[in-house]
Amino acid sequence: MATRVIAGKTVQVNEEGFMTNPAEWDKEIAVELAKEEGISELTEAHWKVIEFCRESAKTSGKAPTLRQITTGAGVSTKELFALFPKGPAKKVARIAGLGKPEGCV
């Protein structure tokens, strides 16, 4: 397992750059990861979605799917795409320090 330094902390990541231990995550890391994803500033609306995903993963053990986010966080799909352009479920999972949402093969 590879490690890298984000916001001054050493964390474990997989080959696609997703953190593998959600417990190593904090808000400063999120800000850095968001920048890497092309989001220069995390607004309140972003944090609402990130926090929902963290909570959801705590109970289910995995990052929520796009549909689970829109139903659960009370945000429309359109808004979600505006907040996290192109592949929001994957993007928010990475910023929230969760694994990649489980795709169905």
Place this chain on the structure above:
Amino acid sequence: MKKLVVLGAGTAGTMVANRLSKLLDMDEWQITMVDQDPVHYYQPGYLLIPFGMYSRKDVVKPKHYFVPRGAKLIVSPIERIEPDHNRVFLANGTTLDYDFLIIATGADIHPEETPGLAEEEWGKSIHTFYSLEGALTLAEKLSTWEGGRLVVNVVENPIKCPVAPLEFLMLADWYFHERGIRDRVELIYATPLPGAFTKPVSSKMLGELLVQKGIKVEPEYMIERVEPDAKKIISYDEREIEFDLLVSVPLNMGAPVIGKSGLGDELNYVPVNKYTFLSDAFANIFVLGDASNAPASKAGSVAHFAVDTFGENFVRYIRGQELLPLFDGHANCFLESGFGKGLLIDFNYETEPLPGRYPLPGIGPFTLLEESEVNHWGKLMFRWMYWNLLLKGQELPLSATMSMAGKWKA
């Protein structure tokens, strides 16, 4: 008498009823199957209908052919499940009590969930091959189509048979070559996935195959709506794709009765343990086939391997023994790639599809993730196996769990 009720007599429900009728003492067990449709559909065959390779008669048989001895099939819609009271209400007025319930109500398409999709152009310039009627209408359309831009779009995952859209495109490439109009047809695949397929190795290899065949992929495409009059699809991030012919794989969802009975997630799939298929919420409910939320492919081969491991586990369970985590997510799919060739992929929860050889005594080896003629024949042969062996719960000479034998570590 112990009562076992199986809801849904499609691929998974029929296989499990047949398998359990062999494993259980039928003097002590009463097996009742329920399905709203008296016809069994060979769904893998839908893919071949638009290209005139199969017709209706190749994909339908009466369900009662496949009801095991000693079991009963009731043809009726299901009204409601009351898991707290161990009973099921049917639309025909019957109430069924059960000791154990197996839910195998599958998944179906919901084109009405995408604005503009199933409106005035539905069946004209907008089609699907994910239903028998849809596939037959598309066959008619393709036979007279003069060319233009054909867009295949997957609305949202998970879908039944995740490889089918790729196969459709590769078969379309072949079909238009044969009709002598391939130079007048543009083939585009708009998919929510980041590439041709999910996992890295197969996505790369299948992606290269699509490039060779002149099929363009528009990745990470989440459709918001169709504008049927303007003949274009629009994504949530406002990418517009114009089409002359749209072949849609609409949103797939579990049965409405699952949602109505409070058993489902946001897509009406029942949450289960992915290794045993026991419902997370009820200790006497199991869910097999497409109806569960297990993160395996929604495909007949998965249902088959699942039933293989489930039968053994269920017998343990009713004796009071604990369930073993037997199912590994094994799937095994033949992909038609056109020009009389096919590919085979074999994978599970942990191991992505890899290249190599798939050994099968007497017939194989099949080539994994690589085109060959033997794979195409494997696929065609499969229909016979399905009707004659698989549904009747016979053992096939295939291991239920995945093996690394013959695979190359990428």
